Amino acid sequence: MFETLPSSKPDAILKLMMAFREDPRDNKLDLGVGVYKDVNGATPVMKAVKSAEGKLLEEQDTKAYVGPLGSPAFNKRMITTVFGDDANTERLRSAQAPGGSGALRVITDLVIGARPEAAIWISDPTWPNHVPLLSAAGATLKTYPYYDADKCEVDFDAMMSGLANAKAGDVVLLHGCCHNPTGADLTQDQWNQVINLLKSKDLLPFVDIAYQGFGDGLEEDAWAVRAMAAVLPEMVVAASCSKNLGLYRERVGAALLLGRNNTEADLALANLQTVIRSNYSMPPDHGAHVVEMVLNNDAFNANWREELEAMRVRMTGLRQGFADALRKRTNSDRFDFIAGQKGMFSRLPLSPEQIESLRANDAIYLVGDGRINVAGLPDDPAAMDSLAESIAAVL
Numbered sequence: 001m002f003e004t005l006p007s008s009k010p011d012a013i014l015k016l017m018m019a020f021r022e023d024p025r026d027n028k029l030d031l032g033v034g035v036y037k038d039v040n041g042a043t044p045v046m047k048a049v050k051s052a053e054g055k056l057l058e059e060q061d062t063k064a065y066v067g068p069l070g071s072p073a074f075n076k077r078m079i080t081t082v083f084g085d086d087a088n089t090e091r092l093r094s095a096q097a098p099g100g101s102g103a104l105r106v107i108t109d110l111v112i113g114a115r116p117e118a119a120i121w122i123s124d125p126t127w128p129n130h131v132p133l134l135s136a137a138g139a140t141l142k143t144y145p146y147y148d149a150d151k152c153e154v155d156f157d158a159m160m161s162g163l164a165n166a167k168a169g170d171v172v173l174l175h176g177c178c179h180n181p182t183g184a185d186l187t188q189d190q191w192n193q194v195i196n197l198l199k200s201k202d203l204l205p206f207v208d209i210a211y212q213g214f215g216d217g218l219e220e221d222a223w224a225v226r227a228m229a230a231v232l233p234e235m236v237v238a239a240s241c242s243k244n245l246g247l248y249r250e251r252v253g254a255a256l257l258l259g260r261n262n263t264e265a266d267l268a269l270a271n272l273q274t275v276i277r278s279n280y281s282m283p284p285d286h287g288a289h290v291v292e293m294v295l296n297n298d299a300f301n302a303n304w305r306e307e308l309e310a311m312r313v314r315m316t317g318l319r320q321g322f323a324d325a326l327r328k329r330t331n332s333d334r335f336d337f338i339a340g341q342k343g344m345f346s347r348l349p350l351s352p353e354q355i356e357s358l359r360a361n362d363a364i365y366l367v368g369d370g371r372i373n374v375a376g377l378p379d380d381p382a383a384m385d386s387l388a389e390s391i392a393a394v395l
Helices: 012-022 047-059 072-083 099-114 130-136 156-163 188-201 220-231 262-279 286-296 298-330 352-362 381-394
Strands: 092-097 119-124 140-145 171-175 204-209 235-240 253-258 345-347 371-373
Touching (some): 047 286, 072 092, 072 235, 072 286, 092 099, 099 130, 099 253, 099 262, 119 130, 119 156, 140 156, 156 188, 204 220
Parallel strands (some): 204 235
Antiparallel strands (some): 092 253
16 A cells, blocks of 8 residues: 555654754754754753643642543633633634644635635745645635845735735635744734735635744734734634643643624634644643633733743844854845844745755854744854854855
C-alpha cells in the first residue's frame, strides 16, 4: 500500500530546525523557528504556569474525559480574554481545541459544512501552514494582497482592491494582531475600513489571533476582534495559548464563534461539537486546565500578565536595537521599518542567495522568505552589532 504514496515535501521550517541542530558551529544563531526565546536562548516555562501546574497536580483527582468541547470554565475565560469582560456572551460560544492549529481546522470544517461553496481568502503572504491546513480540510482558497515587499509595509489599497473581488458569503482569514510573517499590522482606521467592507459585502471574518499580548498589550491586541464583534452579525476566531502562556507543547487553543443571536450561536456550537467528535473526539486537558487556573486565580493572573508584558517590552527593545544596528552598519534607513512593526516576526528584504550566504558563512539561520524571529535576536549589543555587520556584508 505505502509504495503508492507520493513523495512528501519536507516542511521548510522543520527542515531548518534540523539543519540548525546539526550545525556544529558554536556561534550559530537561530532566527527561524517561531517560538519565544529569552535572553539565554531558551523557551522558558512561565512562573504562573509552573505555579498552576503544581497546584493542579496536588488537587486533580481524575483523568476522566472532559467532553468534546473541553472545560466550560476554560471556554468562558477564553471568551472574555479575547472579546473582553463586557462581551455579549449571549451570542458567543467557545470550544477548547488542540492549539490554534486545531481551532483553525475545526472552524474550517464547520464553515465548509455551513457554506460549501464559499471561498476562504487568505493574505499574501500569510503563515505558511495556513495553506496546507485549510486545503487539507477541503477549503477553496483565494489570496488578497497584503504586504509591499519593497516598502516593507502593508499595501492597504491593494488589500482592499483584492477583497472587493470576494463574493457574498465568502470567508476572509485575518491576522488579529502581530501579522505572521511580516509583523506589519493594520492601523485602527484601516481595520475600520476592512470591517465596513466585510459588512457591506456580507463576508465572514475568520480571525487567527495567535499572538495576543505580543504586540501592543493583552487588551490592545484584541482591539480588532472586539471592533468586529461590535458591528458584525457573525464571525469565527481561532485563538492560541502557545505564545502568550508559553504552552507550545501542551497544544492549547480555542475555537470561538459569534452568532447573529443566541439560537444560531447554539446551533453553530452543536455542529462544531459534531466536527470535533468526528475529528479528534476530545481535546487534551492538562494545558487548558493550567490556563483556566492562571486566568481564574488573581495572583497567578497578575504574575502572568506581568511576565507577558516583560516579554513584549523586551521584543520591542530588540526591534529598536536591531534597526539601530542595521542603520549604523548600512548607513541607511532601509531597515528602520523593523522598529515600527509588532510581535514576534519581521521579514527582511533579502534574496534566497543572501539568506543562504548568511547560513553557510555566518551560521545565521532564517526562513527562506526572510522571516526572522525577533525574540531570537541577541540581547548583547556587541552580538547585535555583529549580526548587523553580517547582514550588511551580503547586501
